[in-house]
Amino acid sequence: AWAYPSNHAVVGRDRGGTIVAYGWNHITPPGDLLPHAWMEIGVHPAWRHHKIGLKLVGWLIDRARAWHAHLRETRPQLGPLWVGCAADEGSRVAADLEENGLLAPQRWFCDAHRSLTDEPLPLVVPPPGIELRRFDRAWSEKARLAHNTAFAVRHGSHDVSPEAWEVSLERPDSRPDWSWIAVQTEKPDTGVVGYALNSEIIERQSGWREGWTERIGVIPAFQRQGLAHALLAASMQTFVDHGCVLAGIGIDTDDLAKSESLFVGMGYRFEDKVVLFGASFDD
Incomplete structure (x- = not known):
């Protein structure tokens, strides 16, 4: 307009x-x-x-x-x-x-995939003091707040409203029961500190199924401790349990080297990177 x-x-x-x-x-x-x-x-x-x-x-x-x-x-x-x-x-x-x-590179977007059958799955090892739990609708609002906190410092990001969050969970391909949250073992009621919300992709002609990580995040105070690795590893095991042969994720990052270290280290292969160039001008 x-x-x-x-x-x-x-x-x-x-x-x-x-x-x-x-x-x-x-x-x-x-x-x-x-x-x-x-x-x-x-x-x-x-x-x-x-x-x-x-x-x-x-x-x-x-x-x-x-x-x-x-x-x-x-x-x-x-x-x-x-x-x-x-x-x-x-x-x-x-x-x-x-x-x-x-203009300078500010964000990178790409898809990444890995086989769930051709190589060993990574171990699920949460950081000390953190436990992973299956996502449940009772945790939905706390997971949404954790998502907004995790992405608050990302340039161009906007809070996800309760309505938009629920719509995403109710999509036909969404799999809340394949999803995970992370909480503090001693203080679980204080809120969600990490999450991986997953969905399913079915290739109609071949019939192969891919578990897709739709959203993943860790709030700043718990980053760089291996929590994202643990959430992805738990998700992969869940995908296998439900008959998937591939794991995939859409990546949106402002630190490409960090993301490559995490995802490539877990067996993902990057495809079709898009770079967002940007700059601010105050004159």
């Missing part, structure tokens, strides 16, 4: 007038106190080695900053502008963003 292509988009044409490239800033609504501009870039494959994408990156960032300056003329209380663009790792767009240099 707030795309405004006449003000925030540009196209490139060949000599015959055919559009071969475009850049488009998708901006936040005028009332937003923290303005964002999401960059979208496309260049025809035959024209990708003419530095058109690099020029589009520069144009879009300049146009976003000009838009922000215009807003501040009448609303000086506005916060800084955030500009971002998602690109496949190793793509021409990613290379153009890196060469421009004004």
